[in-house]
Amino acid sequence: MTTETTSPPSPRTRPPAAHSREGRAAGSSHPVLEAIRGGLIASAQAYPGEPMRDPRTMDQVAQACVRGGAVAIRAQGLADLELINQHVEVPVIGLWKDGHEGVFITPTLRHAVAVAATGCQIVALDGTRRERPDGLSLARTIEGLREAFPHVLVMADCGSLEDARCAQDAGADLLGTTLAGYTGERPATRGPDLELVDQVAAACQRPLIVEGRVHTPAQAAAAMEHGAWAVVVGTAITHPTTITSWFVQAVAGV
Numbered sequence: 263m264t265t266e267t268t269s270p271p272s273p274r275t276r277p278p279a280a281h282s283r284e285g286r287a288a289g290s291s292h293p294v295l296e297a298i299r300g301g302l303i304a305s306a307q308a309y310p311g312e313p314m315r316d317p318r319t320m321d322q323v324a325q326a327c328v329r330g331g332a333v334a335i336r337a338q339g340l341a342d343l344e345l346i347n348q349h350v351e352v353p354v355i356g357l358w359k360d361g362h363e364g365v366f367i368t369p370t371l372r373h374a375v376a377v378a379a380t381g382c383q384i385v386a387l388d389g390t391r392r393e394r395p396d397g398l399s400l401a402r403t404i405e406g407l408r409e410a411f412p413h414v415l416v417m418a419d420c421g422s423l424e425d426a427r428c429a430q431d432a433g434a435d436l437l438g439t440t441l442a443g444y445t446g447e448r449p450a451t452r453g454p455d456l457e458l459v460d461q462v463a464a465a466c467q468r469p470l471i472v473e474g475r476v477h478t479p480a481q482a483a484a485a486m487e488h489g490a491w492a493v494v495v496g497t498a499i500t501h502p503t504t505i506t507s508w509f510v511q512a513v514a515g516v
């Protein structure tokens with residue numbers, strides 16, 4: 263029998279920030295990796311021109327997600343990250359989207375350093391094999407970020423198995439399926455790209471974050487069964503415009 267409770271789950275303790283003096287441990291023993299293992303990460307992002315595109319709003323959304331049990335928050339933009347890092351006790355995966363085509367997720371070393379400076383424990387960046395706007399390789403970008411912030415972890419947002427392999431070789435700490443279906447190498451599957459999840463889980467040795475089109479709890483559970491270290495859900499938790507449209511279409515279809 264299940265009992266309902268009105269008290270929210272208690273947030274997990276926030277591990278050391280990227281720029282803290284606490285050391286960067288190897289592999290899965292890293293406290294940040296352990297903190298997110300087996301958990302749900304909520305991505306709180308609003309897009310340019312949208313009503314919720316306000317750092318205070320995204321900060322509130324992030325805090326609400328932590329109350330619901332999110333083990334980490336993924337968020338974008340320096341202003342949002344500054345606020346969220348002040349107010350949540352879980353790790354923050356930070357990124358800076360610049361543009362919306364090609365390489366736009368934390369596209370350069372400059373962007374990555376700025377994201378880390380907001381206090382994020384994990385910096386997410388484009389982890390594809392495409393040329394980066396500053397001409398640096400992914401390996402050099404990760405190296406440069408670590409020169410500035412030795413303890414930051416790097417999540418490589420990948421679009422294919424070959425991206426994931428190369429990102430691992432380049433030094434990424436976590437591999438994400440974030441860009442599967444967005445780079446032309448993989449089809450945009452209806453739910454998460456579980457075939458890619460299987461491939462990366464079998465071929466790579468870094469924690470695999472399943473992200474992208476996880477729209478239902480069942481899909482999140484499937485991602486875990488296929489080998490995810492953690493699952494990121496964005497739209498289905500934090501984007502009311504899209505969620506509303508799903509219901510509108512369902513009602514209209516009756």
Ligand SMILES: CC(=O)N[C@H](C=O)[C@@H](O)[C@H](O)[C@H](O)COP(=O)(O)O
Nearest residue numbers: 305440444473474475476495496497
């Ligand atoms: C491709 C791209 O730009 N993805 C972005 C990455 O940060 C976000 O727009 C997504 O919302 C996020 O990946 C979560 O995915 P979903 O919203 O599908 O749960």
